[in-house]
Amino acid sequence: MARPILRHDELIPQFRQLRNFIFSQKNMALGLSLFSLGLCKKVLIADTISPWVVGALNNAYELSFIEAWVGALSYTFQLYFDFSGYSDMAIGLGLMFNIKLPINFNSPYKATSISDFWRRWHITLSNFLRDYLYIPLGGSRRGEVRRYSNLLTTMLLGGLWHGAGWTYVIWGGLHGVYVSINHWWRKLNIPMPKVLAWVITFVAVIVSWVLFRAQNIQDGLEILQTMAGLNGVLMPGEAKGKLSVLTNFGxxxxxxxxxxxxxxxxxxxxxxxxxxxxxTFSVSFLPNTQEILAKLKPTWWWAVWIGILTRVIDSNKNLPNNIFDGENGFIPYLNVDPKKTKSRFEKIMGNYYVGYHTTYQLSTQLLDEFKKVVDLCQQNKIKLISYISPAHATQWEIIKSSGQWSTFEEWKRKVVEISDVFDFYGYNSITTEPIHNNMENYTDNSHYTPKVGNLILNRLLSYKKEEVPEDFGILINSENIESHLIKIRQDREIWVKNHPNEVNLVKEIKQKYDAKLAEKIR
Structure with missing residues (x-):
């Protein structure tokens, strides 16, 4: 459970107070209410828009102006409702047991300055950075130059705290610049209309979130360029429709x-x-969960309302997601229109091709981490089942066409030196079905349907509810790895012979993205 960052003196003394061991109806009602509200934020809002983020921000070079903004806004809200929802759930759980945890979010998107934003966003982290980095570095006590230096250093380290990646460091540095500008502006004592201050702050935060979420710095900058209209302003509408007048303005x-x-x-x-x-309206004007809870008076009506919310959450688990889930698997609506499916497929395959071509390599660090997990399980007598997730045979063709086939084979050799592994990734009866023919198992090259997921579980757990094809999920080890790789090569030759259309499509994608890679190099 994600929670606020706690200090020793905020939590431990509460365990020593005898009255906290006495059941409190009020705290139980408040805790259940806050937990339910947080769960609603997480499940009904954050989880709903999470696929919107993946679809947009993972395809930086394919986005239009409106798609880039929708993706950026989606992540802005998904992150807030997910993180604050988890925090509310943690605080609510604590309250049920008479433990009071500090508030972690206080309507951060209502902020009218970056300083105000950091007083509202991840409050316990802000306090931690202030008390253990900014103040020990000297704070504002050693002149203006040192003050700005301390602000930048604190925020850079705050970015690094989120992860060892350049996107996090740049995000932290950007907020350091934001806060420094904020302090400089306050010294000028120039008033700014509240609405304008809110717009500037909100847009600045969105820009920083794009860099924070981007897969790499280049992707982040590309998305920001698209959002700024530097790659053209492409809007939804028909050329002869009511919005055609917009074409007169570029x-x-x-x-x-x-x-x-x-x-x-x-x-x-x-x-x-x-x-x-x-x-946007709700985070800007409506009360947050703490403000709602402050007005709460436990009644039967409130209990009924909370019950309805939790029932909606429960039923939401069975609703197919419009983008990434459902009975038909990944992006079910695309199965209806073969042209759209092909377009989506080509873009995903192209992104894989670029990734394999430019960055795919053996990672000793990842192998070392895997070995640590295996050793830890063995030491503690924990049964560990490892498997290589399946993907459609076309992804193997992408690996082949990008010249990385030998790298992937070497990956498997290195993995089985550490542990036996179930290998679902190959040319088997599940991964070689024809593309775009209303596939039962796959709806693009790497996203499989729940049917395939059940087959994986059945193989791993030896659960015979549904018969698993013999060639799906072979247990490989250091003794049979070479014969297994030879079998995969033979299976590939058979698949290539039987699926010329899929092979030609991969060749077309390779030619298209080779040209794009050449343009980047120039």
Whole structure:
């Protein structure tokens, strides 16, 4: 459970107070209410828009102006509702046991300055950085130059605290610059309209979140360029429709159906945009969970309302997600239209090709971490079952065409030196079905349906509810790895012979993305 950052003196003394061991109806009611509200934020909002983020921000070079903004806003809200929801759940759980944890979020997107934002966002982290980094470094006591230096250092380390990646460091440095500018502006004593201050702060935070979430710095900068209109301003609309007048002002129009990375909500892309507008309104004007809880007076009506919310959460687990889940698997709506499926497939395959071509290599660090997990399980007599997740045979063709086949084989050799592994990744009866023919097992090259997921579990757990094909999930080890790799090569030759259309599609994608890679090099 994610929770606020606690100090010893905030928590331990509460365990020594005898009255905290006495059941409190009030605290139980408040705790259950806060936990339920946090769960709603996480499940009903954050989990709903999370796929919108993946679809957009993982395809930086394919986005249009409106898709980039939708992706950035989606992540801005997904991160807040997910993290604050978890924090509310942790605080609510503590309250049920008479333990009071500090508030961690206080409507951060209502902030009218970056300093105000950090007083509202991840409050316990802000306090930690202030008390254990900024003040020990000298704070504002040693002149203005040292003050700005301390601010930058504190925020850079705050970025590094989130992870050992350059995107996190740049995010921290950017907020250090933001806070420094904020302090400089306050010294000028120039008033700014509250609405303008809110807009500047909100946009600045969105920009920083894009860099924070981006897969790498180049992707982050590309998304920001698209959001700034430097790659053209492409809006949804028909060339002969009501919005055609926008073309006179330099805008470009593209039909709603061709906006691949514009998500759908309740079957409509317009609803997803309206949903983001509604979330912007809610985080800017509506009370947060703490403010709601402060007005709470436990009654039967309130209990019924909380019960309805939790029932909605429970039923939501069975609702197919419009983008990433459902009975038909990954992006079910694309199965209906072969043209859209092919377009989506080509983009995903292209991204894999670029990734394999430019960055795919053996990682001794990852292998070392895997060995640590295996050793730890052996020491503690924990049964560990490891497996290589399946992917459609076309992804193998991408590996082959990018010249990384030998690297992937070497990966398997290194892995089995550490532990026996179930290998679902190959040319087997599940991964070689024809593309775009309303596939039962796969709906793109690497995302499999729940049916395949059940087969994996059945193989791993020896659960015979559904018969698993013999060639799906071979247990490999250091003794049979070479014969296993030879079998995969033979199976590939058979698949290539039987699926010329899929092979030609991979060749087309290779040619297209080779040209893009050449342009980047120039």
């Amino acid at each position: 805008f470009q129009l593209k039909s709603w159906s061709d906006m691949t990375y514009l998500p759908e909500l309740w079957g409509s892309k317009i609803f997803s945009i309206l949903g983001l507008i509604g979330l």
